Amino acid sequence: MNLVRIFPAAMVFPATFLSAILALQPTTSVRAQDKAESKPAKKEDLKFVRVSKDGKTPLALQTAVVKYKSDSKETEGVEVTLIGAVHIAEKSYYQDLNKLFTEYDALLYEMVSDPKQVPEPNQRGSSPVSSVQVGMKDMLELTFQLDEVDYKAKNFVHADMSPEEFFDSMNKRKEGVFKMFLRSVGSGLAMQGSGKSNDLDVLTAMLSEKRSSGLKRAMAEQFEMMDGQMAALQGDDGRSTLITERNAKAFKVLGEQIKAGKKKIGIFYGAGHLEDMHQRLLDDFRMQPIETKWMDAWDLKE
Helix, strand or coil: CCHHHHHHHHCCCHHHHHHHHCCCCCCCCCCCCHHCCECCCCCCHCCEEEHHHECCEEEEEEEEEEEECCCCCHHCCCEEEEEEEEEEEEEEHHHHHHHHHHCCEEEEEEECCCCCCCCCCCCCCCCCHHHHHHHHHHCCEEEEHHHHHCCCCCCCCEEEHHHHEEEEHHHHCCCCCCHHHHHHHHHHHHHHHHHHCCCCHHHHHHHHCHHHHHHHHHHHHHCCCCCHHHHHHHCCCCCCCHHHHHHHHHHHHHHHHHHCCCCEEEEEEEEHHHHHHCCCCCCCCCCEEEEEEEEEEEECCC
């Protein structure tokens, strides 16, 4: 493990920033789907990331799989499922996702890349986001999404910006990683003032003998405040290239797949994208959530 690379990054970035980065794509012995719950999803309590607990004891960081349907003529018979992801997780989590993906006529996935370029295992981007994610993968003793997901599956459909589109949007919006970092720091300071931030727990975990398990538990708690973290990365107009503009591209592809006759469609995107996607399904496709299942991404037991 390269502590020179990893440790300073985690010391500098607040927990709010690190957990947000792990939810963005730069790119137990009980299996996740065996434990998954299935129940009607209610708009008022809809979440896409949570920490499951036994009393006050954390058990797992979980991501949601939310199914949507509509009775409108435009989308009659169409079923869209939002499949949340964190981009570093237990190996078993990605194994279960690969099985789940086979159920869809089309599986739309995120990846800022050439649409004709299929991601390969051990493929690494050069962006700061990729560097932080890979470093945190090693520190948390987890696996990396790009190494575990089968992107060569025939039903996979690229539903994201190309690098040219991404950087054009960033330039037009005058965005950058440094500005995103400053916004996150500001959000982190506000959360510290309100007592919601656990940066001290993160630093304490890094210095402990059980660094991996302690750090996972500390950062998992931060994931439950995902909405606030994503809002911190948005511009003054409530939009950003990282979230809303990429989501717009994904939903353009979704419309194309529906017109092509696909009836059962999955959208596999980082959990931080899904609140905006949920709203787009409600507003633009007149779809409603009908079922939520949960999958274990991180084992948080001692």
